[in-house]
Amino acid sequence: MKKSRKVSLQTKIVSLIIALILFVVLLLAGIFVYIQSVDTKRQVEQLALQTAKSLSFMPAIKEAFQYNEHKSTIQSIAEQVREQAGADYVIIEDRYGVMYSHSNSELIGTKSNNPYNYEALTFGGYYTLEGNGESGPALMAKAPIIVHNGDYDQVVGVVTVEFLIKGIESNILSRTKEIILFSLAVLLAGIVGGILLARSIRKDTLGLEPNEIAALYRERSAILLSIKEGIIAIDQNGFITMMNTSAEEMLHVNDDYMQQHISKVLPGFNMERLLENDQEIAFQDKVFILNMTPILENNS
Numbered sequence: 001m002k003k004s005r006k007v008s009l010q011t012k013i014v015s016l017i018i019a020l021i022l023f024v025v026l027l028l029a030g031i032f033v034y035i036q037s038v039d040t041k042r043q044v045e046q047l048a049l050q051t052a053k054s055l056s057f058m059p060a061i062k063e064a065f066q067y068n069e070h071k072s073t074i075q076s077i078a079e080q081v082r083e084q085a086g087a088d089y090v091i092i093e094d095r096y097g098v099m100y101s102h103s104n105s106e107l108i109g110t111k112s113n114n115p116y117n118y119e120a121l122t123f124g125g126y127y128t129l130e131g132n133g134e135s136g137p138a139l140m141a142k143a144p145i146i147v148h149n150g151d152y153d154q155v156v157g158v159v160t161v162e163f164l165i166k167g168i169e170s171n172i173l174s175r176t177k178e179i180i181l182f183s184l185a186v187l188l189a190g191i192v193g194g195i196l197l198a199r200s201i202r203k204d205t206l207g208l209e210p211n212e213i214a215a216l217y218r219e220r221s222a223i224l225l226s227i228k229e230g231i232i233a234i235d236q237n238g239f240i241t242m243m244n245t246s247a248e249e250m251l252h253v254n255d256d257y258m259q260q261h262i263s264k265v266l267p268g269f270n271m272e273r274l275l276e277n278d279q280e281i282a283f284q285d286k287v288f289i290l291n292m293t294p295i296l297e298n299n300s
Contacts, residue, residue, distance in 0.1 A: 006211050010198035017194040018187065025183040032179050036172050041139065044168055045128045048141035048161040051085045053126060055092065055159045056143040065094065065156040066147040074100040075108060082161075089134050089162035092145075095121055095155060103134075120144040120158045130165070137165040230288075238262050252284065266290075 055061055055078065064071045074092055078101035082090040092101040097111040119125040120142045128141045145157035205213055224231060230247030234240050238261050248254070257265055266283060280289050 006209065008198075009201060009209055010195060013198045013201075014191055014194040017190045021187050021190045025186065029176070029179055029183060033172065033176055036175050040168060040172050040175075044139055044163050045141065047085060048087065048139060048163055049126060049128050049143070051081060051087060051090070052141040052143035052159045052161045055081055055090070055161075056145045061092065061145060061159075062147050064100075065145055066149075071100050075102075075105070077101075079103070085161070087161050088138070088164045088167060089160070091134070091160040091162070092157060093117075093160075094157045100157075114158075114160065116140065116142065117158045117160075121155055124153075124155050133162045133164065135164060138162040139165060139168065232262070232265075234262050240265065250286070250288070 058077065060077060061074060063069070064074055078090045078092055082103070089103050090101060091099055091112065091114075093099045093112055093114070097114065097117075099108055099110060099112050102108055116129060116131055119127060121144065124144045124146055126141075126143050128139065130137065130139050132138070133140060139162070141161045143159045143161075144155045145159060146153050147156050148154075202208070208216070224242075224244040227244060228246055230250045231242075231244045232240060232247050233242035239259055240257050240262055241259075243253070243257060248257075251265055253265060266281065266288075280287060282288075
């Protein structure tokens with residue numbers, strides 16, 4: 001039967017830190033991407049709608065439709081505005097679908113099959129929507145071209161401004177790269193910190209792993225139980241930190257001796273004298289011979 005491999009303290013700490021940082025980073029990155037996506041689309045919608053409205057309100061565009069003159073200038077105006085707004089397409093068409101501006105000049109004068117113009121042509125509405133544009137999925141803004149004919153207003157055309165979805169997503173991705181790079185830096189710092197922490201802990205535990213410390217503790221307990229002589233461990237101030245079973249039986253004490261001064265358990269105890277020679281004391285009608293072995297740390 002194979003023994004299970006022990007996982008080192010450093011591996012445990014680094015793994016825990018990596019898992020924790022990854023969880024936090026992924027959570028924050030997801031929230032960031034969602035907020036960026038919503039915010040970017042909202043900004044693009046506002047820009048597209050404002051651009052479409054601006055074109056539909058231009059006197060030159062209205063007059064070209066109202067008087068059926070200078071329609072050749074519509075393309076140059078639309079392209080200039082498209083470049084300034086950064087839109088992918090600006091399409092201006094009359095109420096019958098004939099296009100007077102398009103990024104593809106070959107399509108000018110042809111009819112479009114745009115299914116999204118109904119609300120603008122029928123109700124004179126201004127709106128944005130997502131749908132299939134000229135080159136795939138796009139975010140579109142619609143604005144009717146309205147002219148005054150005496151006592152009534154007439155919708156004579158529609159302005160469409162398109163931003164392709166893939167372009168919007170590319171913009172979001174470019175912003176997301178920044179947080180990804182920052183997250184990797186945080187992850188790297190966490191790994192380095194975890195390694196340094198693990199090494200610091202190992203230094204404090206004399207280079208021993210937790211399982212090795214536990215094994216040593218069990219071995220020490222077994223050895224202390226098997227020794228017939230009484231053993232008492234005290235700190236540098238004389239307070240008891242450990243006592244084996246034999247010592248407890250000899251002195252007739254229980255667990256309440258912990259962290260008490262040795263003089264309360266052995267009234268005749270003299271630490272300085274005991275460091276020089278063995279000491280013989282009488283206690284509870286018994287004679288005890290004491291000797292001391294100092295425990296040194298860093299040779300001091």
